[in-house]
Amino acid sequence: MSHPYIAASSEFAALCQSQMNILERGLGAVWSAVYLREEVVENQQARLIPFAIYPETEENWQKNFSPLKLPEFWYQLKYQPRLLATLSLPSANEPQTAKQTDLQEKYLGRQQLILPLIYEDVVMGLLVTGREDRDWNEQELNQIEEIAQTLAIACRLDRRNQLYRKQLAAQQNLRQIEQDRVDILLHQLRNPLTALRTFSKLLIKRLLPDDRNQSVAKNILRESDRLQELLQQFEAEIDNQETENAPLTLSAASVRLSEEDTPIQSNFLLPGNSFGSQSVQIKDVLEPLSISAEAIAAERKIKWTANIPENLPSVAANAKALREVLNNLIDNALKYTPPGGRVELSVETRPEESILGIAISDTGYGIAPEDREHIFEHHYRGIQAKGDIPGSGLGLAIAKELLEQMQGKIELISPNDLARDTSFPGTTFIVWLPLSANSQQSPVSRE
Numbered sequence: 001m002s003h004p005y006i007a008a009s010s011e012f013a014a015l016c017q018s019q020m021n022i023l024e025r026g027l028g029a030v031w032s033a034v035y036l037r038e039e040v041v042e043n044q045q046a047r048l049i050p051f052a053i054y055p056e057t058e059e060n061w062q063k064n065f066s067p068l069k070l071p072e073f074w075y076q077l078k079y080q081p082r083l084l085a086t087l088s089l090p091s092a093n094e095p096q097t098a099k100q101t102d103l104q105e106k107y108l109g110r111q112q113l114i115l116p117l118i119y120e121d122v123v124m125g126l127l128v129t130g131r132e133d134r135d136w137n138e139q140e141l142n143q144i145e146e147i148a149q150t151l152a153i154a155c156r157l158d159r160r161n162q163l164y165r166k167q168l169a170a171q172q173n174l175r176q177i178e179q180d181r182v183d184i185l186l187h188q189l190r191n192p193l194t195a196l197r198t199f200s201k202l203l204i205k206r207l208l209p210d211d212r213n214q215s216v217a218k219n220i221l222r223e224s225d226r227l228q229e230l231l232q233q234f235e236a237e238i239d240n241q242e243t244e245n246a247p248l249t250l251s252a253a254s255v256r257l258s259e260e261d262t263p264i265q266s267n268f269l270l271p272g273n274s275f276g277s278q279s280v281q282i283k284d285v286l287e288p289l290s291i292s293a294e295a296i297a298a299e300r301k302i303k304w305t306a307n308i309p310e311n312l313p314s315v316a317a318n319a320k321a322l323r324e325v326l327n328n329l330i331d332n333a334l335k336y337t338p339p340g341g342r343v344e345l346s347v348e349t350r351p352e353e354s355i356l357g358i359a360i361s362d363t364g365y366g367i368a369p370e371d372r373e374h375i376f377e378h379h380y381r382g383i384q385a386k387g388d389i390p391g392s393g394l395g396l397a398i399a400k401e402l403l404e405q406m407q408g409k410i411e412l413i414s415p416n417d418l419a420r421d422t423s424f425p426g427t428t429f430i431v432w433l434p435l436s437a438n439s440q441q442s443p444v445s446r447e
Helices: 010-027 058-064 138-206 213-244 282-299 319-335 382-386 395-405
Strands: 031-037 047-054 083-085 112-119 122-130 254-257 263-266 278-280 303-307 315-317 342-350 355-362 409-413 427-434
Touching (some): 010 047, 010 138, 138 213, 395 427
Antiparallel strands (some): 031 047, 355 427
16 A cells, blocks of 8 residues: 555555565664655645555554655754654654754664665655664664665656656657648648639640640649658658558658668658659759749749750759659749849750759848858758748758769858849859760850
8 A cells, every 4th residue: 555645656556565574673673764854835834754664554544654854854864874762753734843853862772763865866755664673783783774775766766667658759749730630631631622623624624735824834834743642651651650660750851760870861752861862854853843933923923034045965863853852943033032033044064074053042131151162051041030931941952862872962052243232232052963874965165
């Protein structure tokens, strides 16, 4: 039996009973008790609560071992290895007397022994034991001190375990709440996404082939397909994590630990998670992006220019990953360019180096010198975070990671030579990709 107001495990209660049995069988103790300190409540005096007693009888629980107010000697026990007293511990309703707080009179040579349970400078309770036939000798006192130390360590570990269990329960509860929210979100997204794809297909069928809106409708369908693919990947990842009983991570660049505790990037929502390089025609990637960018730029009163030569060499890349990279860069250029500005896309090949560069330039706010060193770090936005332009600071970090997987690189130029207004220094990002092995096209200069 243990006191209901103390949070401790049944394993610790069993340990207390076993240690008190040792006191009874080995040292002749006729009664023992383990008191634990309850949690301090604001504006109330903390108490010592009897957690385990010997002999474990109902009478002892009700009469002999009632809860105690912290006596004066509680704070001094920390500095004394043992305290012997003939007086019973005062109950919560009994007043303290001068005799009870006279440590010198109580110290050594008595039959009742009080030892603090101390571990890592934390006093957690008391071990009280006694016998009636004789005093304790030095060897017996040392044995009892070892028992008290064992109980102190066990109590400390037990409380830590209780804390970890509460934290784990809270995390599991939070995870379930997050899981429910994600499930609801996915469910709510499916219907409007299906409708969007259906409407775009109907538009494509009804529009004439030479209608300029035909490309807009195809772009809507393509982006809808991309969104559906992302949702399917997300659902698959959630199912995998539930199977593995792993915590759900919603960030676009979650980190897991391997057996060697080495961080491993798991960009499960991005096409760069598991792909091999292919021969990609740059024009097939750039033209749909340019059509979408032109529509967005027109709405924001920004001039969009795309210089995409006809006979471009193919590159060794992944089309989906490259589209993600360029889409992020174009989105940033349009987002950080004020109305009346310009955004340009151009292409340059360097056959002698077997590389091709795609440049996205703008006449926007530019990137401050102090931010350039950190601009590709996750969630870093620099001085832009102080403005009213929304963002997560993930786009450039994702672009850099995907390019590195494709053996490419990204170059930053800010200010650039595109802007004439010094208050808008502008930014240029150049994506460099290796030419594919079968690319035999003639050099194309940057327009």
